[in-house]
Amino acid sequence: MLETIQVTTGTGSYDIHIGEGCVTSLLNDEMQGFLQQRRWAVITDEKVGACYSQLISHLSTAVVTVITLPAGESSKTMEQAAIVLEALAAAGITREDGLMALGGGVVGDITGFCAAIYMRGISWLQIPTTLLAQVDSSVGGKTGVNLRAGKNLAGSFYPPSGVWIDPLFLKTLPEAEFWSGCSEVVKYGLIEGPSLREWLVFHWEKIAARDPRVMTTLIAKCLQSKAAIVTADEREAGLRKVLNVGHTAGHAIEKLMAYRITHGAALREGMLLELKMARELRWLLPEQYNEMKVLVERLPVLATIPEWMPDELVAAMKGDKKNRHQQISFMLPRGQGNEEIRFIAEGIEEKLMTPEETTALLHRVASSKDI
Numbered sequence: 001m002l003e004t005i006q007v008t009t010g011t012g013s014y015d016i017h018i019g020e021g022c023v024t025s026l027l028n029d030e031m032q033g034f035l036q037q038r039r040w041a042v043i044t045d046e047k048v049g050a051c052y053s054q055l056i057s058h059l060s061t062a063v064v065t066v067i068t069l070p071a072g073e074s075s076k077t078m079e080q081a082a083i084v085l086e087a088l089a090a091a092g093i094t095r096e097d098g099l100m101a102l103g104g105g106v107v108g109d110i111t112g113f114c115a116a117i118y119m120r121g122i123s124w125l126q127i128p129t130t131l132l133a134q135v136d137s138s139v140g141g142k143t144g145v146n147l148r149a150g151k152n153l154a155g156s157f158y159p160p161s162g163v164w165i166d167p168l169f170l171k172t173l174p175e176a177e178f179w180s181g182c183s184e185v186v187k188y189g190l191i192e193g194p195s196l197r198e199w200l201v202f203h204w205e206k207i208a209a210r211d212p213r214v215m216t217t218l219i220a221k222c223l224q225s226k227a228a229i230v231t232a233d234e235r236e237a238g239l240r241k242v243l244n245v246g247h248t249a250g251h252a253i254e255k256l257m258a259y260r261i262t263h264g265a266a267l268r269e270g271m272l273l274e275l276k277m278a279r280e281l282r283w284l285l286p287e288q289y290n291e292m293k294v295l296v297e298r299l300p301v302l303a304t305i306p307e308w309m310p311d312e313l314v315a316a317m318k319g320d321k322k323n324r325h326q327q328i329s330f331m332l333p334r335g336q337g338n339e340e341i342r343f344i345a346e347g348i349e350e351k352l353m354t355p356e357e358t359t360a361l362l363h364r365v366a367s368s369k370d371i
């Protein structure tokens with residue numbers, strides 16, 4: 001059984017297919033039909049390539065080359081993208097062919113970036129194998145690489161022509177990668193409100209056990225949320241910024257840790273820090289803050305993160321691409337009493353705080369012990 005969710009944007013529309021075994025069992029006729037439409041260059045990484053070498057060799061007769069990247073965020077660079085582009089040219093990939101990203105978020109981001117610029121743009125396909133990529137980064141068309149100055153600073157919006165999600169890939173995912181993806185899941189819980197949060201709490205044990213049925217529903221819930229947001233605002237002019245909850249602080253932590261920790265490990269700490277900012281501003285009632293914090297804290301601590309000097313955090317956040325007018329931008333939850341909690345881009349649209357006030361708040365929150 002395949003579930004299909006459509007993403008429609010100004011640049012066209014594409015389908016996200018979710019189904020147990022839709023890739024790993026190679027039984028799905030629709031997927032086979034899709035793959036026969038053109039020749040493909042598969043882009044993967046060392047870990048996925050080693051784990052799924054048989055699958056890759058049987059994927060399709062239309063696969064003409066396999067390009068394998070070193071695993072991990074530290075390979076999401078311009079240098080690595082240049083290596084991929086040269087390999088595509090050497091393999092004779094043309095505009096009529098396509099790139100197939102088989103792997104996690106790093107593989108997807110680099111593949112999409114290369115697809116956007118190779119011969120000024122060729123078709124590409126996402127086959128995400130990690131939870132993080134399945135619930136988040138494979139959808140929405142954000143592609144890119146990191147620069148020394150910060151995370152995802154070079155890239156483009158370049159949607160794939162299709163996304164095929166097989167929850168059975170999660171069976172072989174290392175524990176740390178699994179929980180990294182769960183950080184993005186919890187992020188949807190914060191954005192979507194109490195009903196998704198209650199669903200997550202109720203199913204937490206089954207999620208932790210990677211129950212395939214529950215994981216399929218979970219992925220669909222997250223992507224229904226993301227598809228609606230991206231359909232309404234592909235280019236992140238407004239609404240889409242909500243997907244960056246916890247990310248201003250999270251990206252700064254990743255950068256300060258030289259990308260040696262997972263995105264989800266940093267996101268967990270980033271969400272806690274940003275929730276705390278909202279509490280300090282009294283934008284959340286104590287019980288609202290607690291309910292959200294307790295959900296984030298269900299995630300295991302995935303990395304020992306040093307206690308950052310607030311100055312270092314502020315300096316790292318100053319490079320965030322969401323910033324405007326010297327102002328660090330955060331997506332903070334705001335709710336009063338029984339009012340629905342909504343996220344606002346602090347300091348930008350509503351001009352709620354001056355840059356100095358934001359920095360002072362960050363100092364207060366980052367230097368207090370109970371982050």
Ligand SMILES: O=C(O)C(=O)C[C@@H](O)[C@H](O)[C@H](O)COP(=O)(O)O
Nearest residue numbers: 136137140142151152240243244247
């Ligand atoms: O799709 C989006 O939009 C997101 O912000 C999803 C994030 O979870 C993801 O980490 C994204 O890559 C962050 O993008 P950036 O624009 O903040 O670099």
Ligand SMILES: [Zn+2]
Nearest residue numbers: 136184247263
């Ligand atoms: Zn993210």
